[in-house]
Amino acid sequence: MPAPSRRTVVRTAAWSVPAVAVTAAAPARAASASPTITVVTSRGTQSDGVGALVLSLDPAPTSTPVPSATYDDTGATSGAFTPAGTSGTAALYTLEFSTTTTPTPTTITATVTVPGYGVTSASITMGLAGSLDATFADPLLNSSVLGIAATPAGSLLTAGTFFSAGSPARSQRRVARVTSGGALDTTLADPGLDSSANTAVPQADGKVVIGGIFTVVGGQSLNVLARLNADGTVDPSFAAPQPNGFVSAVTLLADGRMLVAGDFTTVHGTPRKKLCRLNADGTLDTSFADPGLDAVTLSVALQPDGKVLAGGASTKAGPSGAARAKLARFNADGTLDSSFADPGLDGSVNSIVVQSDGKIVVGGSFLTAGTSARARLARFNTDGTLDTSFADPGLDRNVLGIALQPDGKILAAGAFANAQGVARGRLARFDADGSLDRTFGDPALQGNAQKLLLGPGGTVYVGGLFTKVGRTSTPRSRLARIHL
Template identity: 45%
Template sequence: PDGTLDATFDPGADGGVYALAVQADGKIVVGGWFTTLGGQTRSRIGRLNADGTLDATFDPGANGGVYALAVQADGKIVVGGWFTTLGGQPRNCIARLNPDGTLDADFNPEANGWVYALAVQADGKIVVGGDFTTLGGQTRNRIGRLNPDGTLDATFNPGANDGVRALAVQADGKIVVGGAFTTLGGQPRNRIARLNPDGTLDATFNSGANGGVVVLAVQADGKIVVGGDFTTLGGQARSRIARLNPDGTLDATFDPGADWAVVALAVQADGKIVVGGYFGTLGGQTRNYIGRLNPDGALDAAFNPGATNTVYGLVVQADGKIVVGGEFTTLGGAARNRIGRLSSDTAALQNLTANTSGTTVTWTRSGAGPEVWRVTFESSTDGASYAPLGAGTRIAGGWELTGLALTRAQNLFIRARGYHATGLFNGSGSIVESVRNVFYRERWG
């Protein structure tokens, strides 16, 4: 049945699990406040193989909590939290690891306060949110942006007057921001706002919440699911969860309600929304810390695993299984220490194709797999070293790239990669990928 516990996955942690990110190879990077993971010493950060066993090769270690993990296209992992050392070297609240877990020595922007959210843009720049007032050696009030090399983006400085907890980058490059602030970009904005790609305030978007906005998820249709501890959003009653239309107006059709804070959201390709947090009811029914909504906001009656304590982080894998992190000691009716995985009885369907003329590649995605906010297509002649073909454009049921001239008379590998936000506050970033082998005969005459 849907949402039942995966009996094969039981690494266990001795402290809270907050950050979750799945790499393109299916390995799962885990962050939090634990000191053991998978039965071995791991200080606040570790990595699991796809089967849940500990990756023995990855052990950077942090001296404080890890709250955000963003996997880059090159496999490097940006780490945010409340630490002063990572990988045995001084790093203040933000750092980057190489794919093997060693510290990236060239990346050291430093923040002077908590980093809760990381969002890697299509251009490789990294938006950072938290409680800091300096980043990269300059004043940046709770939000800033780094260049791919870790230097500060001098052009981006909206500033918030209180903490930033959530960041969501839209397909058009605009950035939705949630937190505890009442001003952003020098203008009144109550706990939620949107920035243009250059960091200026989007004047058209001003829904407003009366309590903290801590998690955001952008759907395929551009609507924005909002979670937190508010009881009104957009001037209407909404209890801890709501949805906005792409223009920032309230979606009047969506009103499930939770009795306590919502801190984690994961949108599936079929439009269903997995919800985690502090709540005991969702959609008017008992749901202990975790539940799932249908696309229209109605409660998914078939999904009710239940946990014994807060669910802080969620990530939907490529196969539709859901990794859950938090403070619980049981999940789905069985012992699971702060991390577990739930099964899905709905297939995660995907199909990567190239047309017969070699001009178009299409990646269709449906079912229980993760919804993604952007897609890239690449090609390779050896299946190891890939060159970019371009960014995908969203179409009904998937993504497409046109105008290509794929190489003929040569074995080709086409790779599609989708990027999605995961973990606590959706402050982490994961990658899902598909690879297809194609061969085009030489044209004669």
């Protein structure tokens, strides 16, 4: 009996694709009695209305297939179809799609046909990660937020350049407290700062340490660093440290003392270059040595062992001017930790977080670390050497703030619009290896994001200069809560 023709084989195949159509479009593939197409995984995000399916074609085709897809959402269309590796005898491909439907559907069903392999379908959950949490109201801050901190009572303290907040608008000069629902907390009086606050840090007793470039607080002459009572009035028991340059960051220690960073060279008239430690009453802690940094310190992080990481624009540290390009580590007494290598960054460090394994993640304006490309986000080993297992994040503009999730994923906020060639408007999430987490959609913040603070129930607070969020341009004046 003669062998059946190709047309005959196609017509009797179990997947019943019309013979002429399949013969014309089917890709060449390795011999197999039962070619299959299956969906390996899928993802989608509501914030930007994009998603993807990973398809397995078994056996692997020997030429590029041309799929077709239909969706139960009329606004959805297919995008790129690209190789995604292999699995055994199968080839994997990623089919991207996007939708113009607003609001984005919570699920989208895709039906995909690949000639010669058949038909498969999947219901893709369009995840909330990266989208606005609408239950947090617009606080109506009229200018930028530069600092965010959580109070023991669950509200938020914000610091910045704003001078009014809430509806109706109320005078709230540079420091405000916001409820967990986004409303202005009017029990905090207008502190009356005459210029910007870069940070506002709550103490366990409800008092608030503030730092910035201000010179007046509540009608009193207080230069760049002060403490407020829980009601927003000036705390007279806090000695005026009078740094001779602005304060950029304050970190409270468990014993009530505090690390203060900025652009000063003296505190209480005593030399302390860009970093000092104060006692709980505001007096200088003289047991913490002058760190000898030669340029502004913008961020500070405390390690569990008491050592202090300082990031900024400095290139030298310590009494002998040891090379430390933008990041240095100090012992608990303020002396330079010589066991921490010069990281060799070529741009400033704006934010630092320490992982549970001791590795250090920094964000800033740098493009390289030593001889390695690291565009604005990098991770270092505990000895200061570059962690080469963390990929170049490929951010196109500066990182201003970072936060670490409990699962090890890293959030970065800043002025960027793209990460690793993918649109990410001022906020992006990276996996532990530095690759972009595509399950976190583009939040499309319309204006820079400056600071991040992990919030309740899988959310993150974002503060900055933005006024709108998401592709629907929902108003959010300088403070928003985003789903993770």
